[in-house]
Amino acid sequence: MTDNQENTDAEDASPSGSPTLPLRPPCDRLPCHKSSVCSRSYFVVVMVFFHVYIINVIALLFYVHYSSGQEDASSSSDAPTGGGQPQRSEARRPSPSKPDFVRDVSLTRIEGIRVGHVQKVSLVPGRVHEMKTLSLKPLLFEIPGFLSEDECRVVMQLAQLKGLMESQLMVQEGQEELAKELDLSPEEIFNLLDINQDGQLQLHEILTHSRVRDGIWLTPENLREIYDGLKADKDGDGLLSQEEFRLLSSDAFQRFLLERGVKRSQLVRNSRHTWLYQGKGAHRVLQEIKERVTRLTRLPAALVDLSEPLQVVRYEEGGHYHAHHDSGPTSCRYITVLFYLNSVDGGGETAFPVADNRTYDEVSLIQNDVDLMDTRRNCDKSNLRVKPTKGMAVFWYNYLSDGRGWVGEQDEYALHGGCVVTRGTKWVANKWINVDPDYQRQARYQQLVSQLPDDENDDDLPSNADVQNPSIHQDL
Ligand code: OGA
Numbered sequence: 131m132t133d134n135q136e137n138t139d140a141e142d143a144s145p146s147g148s149p150t151l152p153l154r155p156p157c158d159r160l161p162c163h164k165s166s167v168c169s170r171s172y173f174v175v176v177m178v179f180f181h182v183y184i185i186n187v188i189a190l191l192f193y194v195h196y197s198s199g200q201e202d203a204s205s206s207s208d209a210p211t212g213g214g215q216p217q218r219s220e221a222r223r224p225s226p227s228k229p230d231f232v233r234d235v236s237l238t239r240i241e242g243i244r245v246g247h248v249q250k251v252s253l254v255p256g257r258v259h260e261m262k263t264l265s266l267k268p269l270l271f272e273i274p275g276f277l278s279e280d281e282c283r284v285v286m287q288l289a290q291l292k293g294l295m296e297s298q299l300m301v302q303e304g305q306e307e308l309a310k311e312l313d314l315s316p317e318e319i320f321n322l323l324d325i326n327q328d329g330q331l332q333l334h335e336i337l338t339h340s341r342v343r344d345g346i347w348l349t350p351e352n353l354r355e356i357y358d359g360l361k362a363d364k365d366g367d368g369l370l371s372q373e374e375f376r377l378l379s380s381d382a383f384q385r386f387l388l389e390r391g392v393k394r395s396q397l398v399r400n401s402r403h404t405w406l407y408q409g410k411g412a413h414r415v416l417q418e419i420k421e422r423v424t425r426l427t428r429l430p431a432a433l434v435d436l437s438e439p440l441q442v443v444r445y446e447e448g449g450h451y452h453a454h455h456d457s458g459p460t461s462c463r464y465i466t467v468l469f470y471l472n473s474v475d476g477g478g479e480t481a482f483p484v485a486d487n488r489t490y491d492e493v494s495l496i497q498n499d500v501d502l503m504d505t506r507r508n509c510d511k512s513n514l515r516v517k518p519t520k521g522m523a524v525f526w527y528n529y530l531s532d533g534r535g536w537v538g539e540q541d542e543y544a545l546h547g548g549c550v551v552t553r554g555t556k557w558v559a560n561k562w563i564n565v566d567p568d569y570q571r572q573a574r575y576q577q578l579v580s581q582l583p584d585d586e587n588d589d590d591l592p593s594n595a596d597v598q599n600p601s602i603h604q605d606l
Pocket residue numbers: 443451456478479480481546547548549558560
């Protein structure tokens with residue numbers, strides 16, 4: 131044992147100081163020293179390896195130098211190179227600069243931690259606000275006392291001064307054209323609506339896809355009335371077969387609704403509203419609210435500056451807004467900040483029917499004639515309701531994150547509506563923060579606006595600087 135150990139030690143020890151360490155032991159075992167041919171070939175092999183190694187290192191250095199030179203050249207010119215030569219695009223492809231840039235300028239998402247979690251936020255000098263997490267799906271917070279009583283009063287007065295208009299007109303034109311545009315046969319429509327494919331249309335199957343007709347909100351009772359009026363459900367089983375469905379052509383449907391007359395309470399939205407500009411020159415209170423929203427959301431000031439004006443809404447007694455998504459294909463509203471400008475005497479809560487539901491299923495929003503999106507009837511069945519309290523703000527994200535710091539998928543749980551006001555009036559204001567889901571387009575837009583020779587844009591200078599110097603966004 132000891133001998134063996136000594137032997138191995140000796141073997142290990144002998145080449146330890148030598149630079150040709152890995153090559154020598156096999157050579158020692160061979161009778162190399164006895165043949166000069168062997169030692170020469172050994173030398174040749176070593177030299178070949180050595181040269182190949184050196185050449186590799188030099189080639190690598192050249193490659194690194196060459197590709198970083200290309201990168202510098204491409205990033206130093208902002209203008210697109212246009213020509214699109216394959217050689218150039220190949221040289222650019224390994225460049226990580228573009229995706230990394232997108233990640234640098236990311237949209238802050240405030241952490242909800244858990245429902246009921248309260249975090250302190252600094253929104254106005256010398257005062258600390260408390261922000262409570264109301265739900266995680268959607269990510270929703272409330273901030274009591276976000277606006278002072280005076281600020282609430284000023285916003286309502288400014289809105290009245292400007293004049294409010296009907297949020298929804300009674301009769302909406304153009305629906306007929308839409309039906310023609312669809313270009314689907316009654317059979318095709320029937321098959322699309324028949325979710326469970328049982329060859330019959332249940333009430334909820336029709337309502338799931340066509341709750342709103344000509345701006346009118348249909349309830350299961352309305353639909354039954356329409357069946358009766360048009361004598362569509364011949365066998366009176368409450369279901370529509372293919373043949374029965376044909377009698378309910380969209381024309382007849384529309385004519386029936388118009389003949390019957392429409393009440394305000396049947397509209398999707400029963401309120402009046404106006405828009406208040408918040409840029410330079412606007413009332414001090416409006417500008418301050420915008421700045422406070424920037425601090426609250428921790429988003430780049432330029433994003434908030436370029437968003438829609440403040441929408442002020444007034445609901446009379448009996449007013450409501452059925453459940454909806456604030457954002458859609460035509461306007462990307464990343465965040466909604468909703469302010470309550472007064473405390474409502476009765477009703478008027480903001481309802482989130484599916485907040486923090488385990489799952490979301492559009493079809494199960496209507497079950498057994500209970501339509502969770504109907505805020506005149508079923509607010510009590512909503513998962514979450516926020517009571518309007520003067521000065522309080524709630525805000526939520528209408529989109530999930532894409533995981534890379536920009537806008538991802540729309541958050542279906544952000545479905546919400548205004549419950550019917552049972553006593554008094556209700557005043558709210560909406561501040562929507564618009565973000566283009568396409569980051570590059572957003573960047574181009576901001577850059578364009580910042581370059582406008584707009585002398586009223588003085589106070590936008592910091593935001594322009596943000597746009598021109600992306601590094602400012604990095605610590606957001
Ligand atoms: C809205 C809205 C809710 C409410 O105006 O988009 O959802 O409580 N309002 O008034």
